[in-house]
Amino acid sequence: MKTNEFDKLQKISNEQSAEEWEERLRLTPEEIAKREAAAQVEVERERHRLRLEELAAQRQAEAAKEEEARKQVEKEKKARKRRLASEVKRLRESYNDLPPDLMRVAEGLIQRAAFMRLTLEDYERDIEDNGSVEMFQQSPNVPPMQRKRPVAELYNTMNKNYQSITKQLADLVPPAPPVPKAPPPKDPFEQLLDRGREGNGG
Numbered sequence: 092m093k094t095n096e097f098d099k100l101q102k103i104s105n106e107q108s109a110e111e112w113e114e115r116l117r118l119t120p121e122e123i124a125k126r127e128a129a130a131q132v133e134v135e136r137e138r139h140r141l142r143l144e145e146l147a148a149q150r151q152a153e154a155a156k157e158e159e160a161r162k163q164v165e166k167e168k169k170a171r172k173r174r175l176a177s178e179v180k181r182l183r184e185s186y187n188d189l190p191p192d193l194m195r196v197a198e199g200l201i202q203r204a205a206f207m208r209l210t211l212e213d214y215e216r217d218i219e220d221n222g223s224v225e226m227f228q229q230s231p232n233v234p235p236m237q238r239k240r241p242v243a244e245l246y247n248t249m250n251k252n253y254q255s256i257t258k259q260l261a262d263l264v265p266p267a268p269p270v271p272k273a274p275p276p277k278d279p280f281e282q283l284l285d286r287g288r289e290g291n292g293g
Contacts, residue, residue: 171209174209175205175206178208178209179201179202179205182201182204182205182260183201186201186260186263186264189263189264193263196263197260200256200259200260200263201260203256204253204256204257204260207249207252207253207256208253210249211246211249211250211253214242214245214246214249215246217242218240218243221240221242222240223239223240223242223243224237224238224239224240224243225237225238225240
C-alpha cells in the first residue's frame with residue numbers, strides 16, 4: 092500500500108474531538124482498550140483492502156502485458172509464414188520448367204531452401220544488432236573473455252547447408268544447349284570470288 096494512503100488512515104484513527112476525549116475520560120481502561128482495538132482493526136481492514144486493490148491492478152497490468160506479448164508473437168509468426176510462402180513461390184517459378192519427376196525431387200529442396208534463407212536473414216539481423224561475439228564469464232573469480240555468440244555459430248552452419256541445397260537445386264536444371272558457333276568470316280579474296288559468281292548467275 093502507498094505510504095501516503097497509510098498515513099491518511101493513521102491520521103484519521105488518531106484525530107479525536109474534544110467530546111471524544113471527554114468520553115474517553117469516563118471510560119474504564121478495559122473499554123478504552125476495546126475501542127482502540129476496534130479502531131486498529133478498521134485501519135488494518137482498510138489497509139488490507141487497499142493492498143488487495145493494488146495487487147489486482149498489478150495482476151491486470153501483467154495480464155495486459157502478457158496479452159500484448161502473445162499478440163506480438165502471433166504477428167511475427169504470421170509475417171514469417173507470409174515470407175516463407177513468398178520465397179517458396181519464387182523458387183518454384185525458377186524451377187517451373189523442370190520435368191514432373193525432377194520437380195517432385197526439387198519440391199523438398201525448395202521447402203528446405205526457403206526455410207533456411209528466412210532463418211539466415213533473421214540470424215543476420217540479430218548479428219547486425221548484437222554483434223557476432225560476446226563477453227563470457229564462467230565464474231566471478233575468472234576474468235571475462237570474448238567468445239563467438241551461439242547465433243553466429245548457427246549462422247555459419249546453416250549457411251553451409253543452404254549453399255549445399257542451392258547447389259543440389261541447380262544440378263537438377265538440365266544444361267542449356269550449346270549456342271551454335273557462327274561461321275568464321277571469309278577473307279577479302281573469297282568475298283570477291285563470291286561476288287563474281289553472283290554476277291555470273293551462279
